[in-house]
Amino acid sequence: MPTISVQGQTITCESGANLRQVLLKHGVALYNGKAKVINCLGLGSCGTCAVEIEGAVTDPNWKEKARLSLPPHSPTKKRRLACQIRVTGDIQVKKYNGFWGQGEDLVWKSEY
Known part of the structure; x- marks a missing residue:
């Protein structure tokens, strides 16, 4: 089972699990400020669920590439959308x- 190092925790999940769902289930503060109540609920x-990932996850899909190419995001940053990521191996999240x-x-960052 893959492990997710995040916000001082190590969480295990099934391979292929949706990162956003796993983080929220374990009480991780995924959203900044009012984004906690104003977000697309994983669409x-x-x-707003942009994070930096190190480790084994699925490649970006078209929705993720499109959103991260628009301001305020930038395709040159290493950000990913937690709602579109499937965890395939051990990862660290920032x-x-x-x-x-x-x-x-x-x-916040991973403690690894």
């Missing part, structure tokens, strides 16, 4: 500041 259209997680300052 991949808002971009969250940045800004409503959409697009900032430069870490809000």
Whole structure:
């Protein structure tokens, strides 16, 4: 079973599990500020669940590529949308500041 290192926790999940669902189930503060109540609920259209991932996950789909290519996101940053990611192996997750997680300052990081 893959492990997710996030916000000082190590969480195990099934291979192929949706990252957003796993993080929310385990009480991880995935959203910054009001994005906790104003988000697309996992449809991949808002971009507020953007995180940086190290490890084995699925490749970006068309929805994720499209959203991350639009401001305030940038395709040059290593951000991914948690709602569109399937975990396929061990990963580490970081969250940045800004409503959409697009900032430069870490809000939290993995402890690994």
